[in-house]
Every structure is written in C-alpha cells, then in structure tokens.
Amino acid sequence: MRPFTYINLAISIDGKLTTADRKLHGFGGPEDRDLMDELRSRADAVMIGAATLREEDPLLWVRKPERLVVRAEQGREPQPWNVIISRSLDLPSLEGSMFFNTPDFRRLVFTGMNHSEERVAEIRKLAEVYCVADVDQGLDLQAVSEKLYQMGARKLLLEGGGTLNFAMLKQGLVDELYLTLCPLIFGGDSATTAVGGAGFAFDQVRQLELLELKHGSNDRIYLRYRCKQV
Numbered sequence: 001m002r003p004f005t006y007i008n009l010a011i012s013i014d015g016k017l018t019t020a021d022r023k024l025h026g027f028g029g030p031e032d033r034d035l036m037d038e039l040r041s042r043a044d045a046v047m048i049g050a051a052t053l054r055e056e057d058p059l060l061w062v063r064k065p066e067r068l069v070v071r072a073e074q075g076r077e078p079q080p081w082n083v084i085i086s087r088s089l090d091l092p093s094l095e096g097s098m099f100f101n102t103p104d105f106r107r108l109v110f111t112g113m114n115h116s117e118e119r120v121a122e123i124r125k126l127a128e129v130y131c132v133a134d135v136d137q138g139l140d141l142q143a144v145s146e147k148l149y150q151m152g153a154r155k156l157l158l159e160g161g162g163t164l165n166f167a168m169l170k171q172g173l174v175d176e177l178y179l180t181l182c183p184l185i186f187g188g189d190s191a192t193t194a195v196g197g198a199g200f201a202f203d204q205v206r207q208l209e210l211l212e213l214k215h216g217s218n219d220r221i222y223l224r225y226r227c228k229q230v
C-alpha cells in the first residue's frame with residue numbers, strides 16, 4: 001500500500017519550472033500560492049528532490065491559520081511531514097539551513113544504502129534518515145512510498161523538481177497532477193522542465209485525463225489531471 005500521491009507545480013507556457021539561471025521562484029502569483037497552501041494542508045507529507053532543497057532551503061509548510069485550525073479539528077499534526085529524496089546526501093549545511101534547524105515539524109530524508117554511519121548519524125541529529133535500495137539508477141521510490149504509508153501517511157504531495165517528478169512517474173507512483181500554467185515564456189535549453197530525467201519512449205509516455213480546468217486571475221490556467229496507470 002502507498003499514499004494517494006499528487007504533484008503540484010507552476011510552469012511557464014513552455015513547460016519550465018525555472019528560468020535557465022534557476023533563479024526565478026514564486027512566479028505563480030498569490031492565487032497559486034494559496035492553492036499550494038491548500039494542497040499542503042490536505043497532505044500528510046510533502047516531498048521534494050534534494051536539488052530543490054539545495055536551491056530553495058524551503059519549509060514545506062501550511063501557512064494559513066484557518067487551515068491549521070481545520071487540521072487540528074481533524075486530529076492531524078499541525079504541519080505535514082517534510083520528505084527529502086537524496087541519493088548523494090549532499091545536503092545544505094546542516095548548521096545554516098532553515099529546513100534543518102526550524103523546530104516543531106517532522107523531517108525525513110530517504111537515501112541509498114552506501115553512506116558511512118558517521119554521515120547518517122550526523123544527519124540523524126536533525127532529521128529521520130531511512131536507507132532504501134536502488135532501482136533504475138535511483139532510489140526505489142515504491143519502497144519509499146510504502147514506508148511513508150506504514151508510518152501513517154495517506155496523502156503525499158510531491159512538489160518537484162523535474163528529476164524527482166520523472167522518477168515518481170516512471171515508477172507509477174503518481175495519481176494526480178495539479179498544474180498552474182503561467183503566461184510566461186522562459187526558454188533556455190538548461191531550464192528545468194516539469195518532468196526531466198531520461199524521458200519516456202513513445203510507447204511508454206504517460207497519459208492523463210483532465211479532471212478540472214479553471215481560468216484564474218492574471219491569466220493563470222489551473223489544471224488538474226488524473227494519471228492513467230500503465
């Protein structure tokens with residue numbers, strides 16, 4: 001068993017998550033940020049790839065007090081668990097990182113089996129660390145999902161980036177996709193796209209079914225898709 005898993009992303013019209021210099025964040029606008037907050041508030045855990053952690057040092061938190069009230073009424077933890085996927089364990093400086101030093105929420109790092117006990121022990125001072133086997137030159141994300149389910153997570157929000165999105169889609173672990181399509185063109189061969197990795201062969205491309213389409217303010221288009229399982 002694994003959690004119901006949904007991706008949320010803001011993308012440019014040309015399908016990018018960032019500009020080529022990887023410096024453009026928060027381009028979705030206030031309505032998109034509110035959707036992100038709502039989607040986080042429904043999640044038991046929010047997961048990102050280590051590159052997003054290294055670049056943004058984010059707190060994957062619910063901000064709106066009324067949503068925190070609803071979580072409390074439902075008997076849920078105040079904040080969703082924050083989950084990092086990192087094969088290398090090349091993480092931001094443990095002393096200086098906001099992610100690793102903000103108290104009062106559960107941090108989980110999933111990594112491979114090949115790290116020294118010292119390195120794992122160092123990270124364990126600030127986060128829970130789980131070591132899983134590799135498949136397809138990456139972590140066995142099915143095992144990660146099953147572990148999260150065993151720990152009590154029933155809804156998992158995946159917030160990218162493109163490398164992790166691809167790996168999760170490839171392993172058939174995504175149920176829904178929320179996309180905020182922004183009227184911007186970033187261009188740039190090296191700009192991160194919504195789904196990166198090695199890509200799918202044509203007979204393996206993932207297919208989606210449109211569940212919702214909403215025209216938001218500032219010419220944003222909000223889309224929700226169901227991922228058809230292959």
Ligand SMILES: NC(=O)c1ccc[n+]([C@@H]2O[C@H](COP(=O)([O-])OP(=O)(O)OC[C@H]3O[C@@H](n4cnc5c(N)ncnc54)[C@H](OP(=O)(O)O)[C@@H]3O)[C@@H](O)[C@H]2O)c1
Binds near residue numbers: 010051139160
């Ligand atoms: N616009 C948006 O909504 C949005 C959302 C999220 C992110 N972003 C942006 O996207 C960029 C990052 O995207 P990205 O594609 O470069 O990186 P990413 O997916 O955030 O992270 C990639 C890293 O995650 C780990 N990882 C991913 N899949 C793995 C697997 N199967 N097994 C083991 N480890 C795995 C690896 O970490 P190690 O290298 O540590 O092994 C890998 O290098 C950032 O600039 C971020 O700001 C934008």
